[in-house]
Amino acid sequence: MTDNKEKIDDKDIEIIKNEEDNSETEAENDSVKNESVEKKADSIIEDDIEFVDYSDNTIESIDLSSDIDVRMLGEGIEFDNESKGKKILKEIFSYIKMGVIALLLALFINTFVLINANVPTGSMENTIMAHSRIIGSRLSYIFSGPERGDIAVFKYPLNEEMNYVKRVIGLPGETVKIINSQIYIYKDGKLVEGPLDEPYIKEEWTQNNDGYVFEVPEDSYLMLGDNRNWSADARKWYDDLLSAGKDTDIIYVHKDKIIGKVYFIYWYDGVHLDWVDGQDVNY
Numbered sequence: 297m298t299d300n301k302e303k304i305d306d307k308d309i310e311i312i313k314n315e316e317d318n319s320e321t322e323a324e325n326d327s328v329k330n331e332s333v334e335k336k337a338d339s340i341i342e343d344d345i346e347f348v349d350y351s352d353n354t355i356e357s358i359d360l361s362s363d364i365d366v367r368m369l370g371e372g373i374e375f376d377n378e379s380k381g382k383k384i385l386k387e388i389f390s391y392i393k394m395g396v397i398a399l400l401l402a403l404f405i406n407t408f409v410l411i412n413a414n415v416p417t418g419s420m421e422n423t424i425m426a427h428s429r430i431i432g433s434r435l436s437y438i439f440s441g442p443e444r445g446d447i448a449v450f451k452y453p454l455n456e457e458m459n460y461v462k463r464v465i466g467l468p469g470e471t472v473k474i475i476n477s478q479i480y481i482y483k484d485g486k487l488v489e490g491p492l493d494e495p496y497i498k499e500e501w502t503q504n505n506d507g508y509v510f511e512v513p514e515d516s517y518l519m520l521g522d523n524r525n526w527s528a529d530a531r532k533w534y535d536d537l538l539s540a541g542k543d544t545d546i547i548y549v550h551k552d553k554i555i556g557k558v559y560f561i562y563w564y565d566g567v568h569l570d571w572v573d574g575q576d577v578n579y
Contacts, residue, residue, distance in 0.1 A: 409434055411449050411556045415461055419521035419528060422498050423447065423572065424461065429563035430572070436557035441468070442517055444481075444489075447572055450519065451553040453546050454533060461558060462529055463496070466510055466518025468551075474508040474531075477501040498523045504531045516548035 406412055411432035418426040424447070432449055442448055442464045452458040466472040471482040473490075477500075480490030503525040510530065512518050521527025533547040560571045 411558070413449060413459070413461070419523050419526065420447070420461060420463070421523045423463075423496050423522045424558075424561060425564050427564070428561050428568070430461070430558050430561050432556045432558040434556040437551070437554060441551060442554060442557070443467075447558040448517075448519070448549075449555045449558060450549045451555070453549055453553070454537075456553065459555065460519070462519035462521050462527070464517050465492075465520045465530075466512040466548075468512060468514045468516055470512050470518075472508075472510040472512060472518050475506060477505040496522045499525065501525065504535075508534070510534075510548075513545065513548055515552075516550050517554070518547075519549055 411430070411434060413430055413432070415424050415428050415430060416426065424430060444464055444467060446464045447461060448464055449459055449461050452460045465479065466481070469483065470488075471485075473480045473482065478491035479494070481488050481492070501524040505524065508531055510518050518530050520529045520531070530547045534544050537544045537547065558572050560569065562569055
């Protein structure tokens with residue numbers, strides 16, 4: 297009985313030793329496997345990732361291997377692109393906004409403040425040469441009326457879709473007589489001025505220079521060109537209407553149809569700055 301027990305114990309001891317040996321063997325195998333996995337992982341990391349030794353002057357950069365999924369960067373890249381896109385759009389919008397404001401401002405000034413016009417003909421030579429560009433003010437006659445000698449831009453009485461530029465000769469309520477190339481001004485039947493001193497006339501006045509009498513209505517003005525021999529002004533308008541049997545009173549320019557006063561020329565055959573100041577103009 298005792299011998300059997302000892303045999304059993306010896307077998308148990310062998311089994312236990314075998315199990316311990318197996319455990320140690322498995323542990324060693326696991327250790328070897330872990331070391332192999334770690335080495336493999338280290339190898340992969342070293343192949344795909346560039347390690348940077350950081351210092352105060354280090355600039356970050358990312359070197360992506362072909363087998364790395366770009367989508368891993370995800371929201372970061374999308375956010376950066378969106379930020380740049382917004383900046384570009386804001387910059388474009390700011391330029392558009394400045395352009396629109398400048399355009400509206402120029403339109404406002406040109407419509408309500410300044411006259412910027414091209415003079416296509418020579419009817420005002422030598423004061424304003426053909427193809428000159430002029431600047432005038434739309435505000436000049438808000439608080440006062442035109443004066444004799446002013447150069448004004450106005451709606452052409454026979455076709456108000458057209459704008460003309462001429463010199464103011466007759467004032468409201470006056471009678472203007474043209475006699476032998478001279479102009480005389482009457483008020484209430486009395487001579488108040490004349491003959492007018494007109495140093496601005498281009499040359500000797502020989503055409504349509506006699507026999508005209510203009511009765512200027514209240515709130516209206518008589519306009520003549522400085523190039524008297526070739527100007528289509530109140531004299532020609534009168535002759536055309538008279539020959540057509542039409543009302544000649546429409547040749548006068550009502551104050552409401554005067555757009556503004558011309559002040560200077562800024563272009564004639566190139567940049568050309570010259571003030572226009574009534575009868576004090578010298579060319």
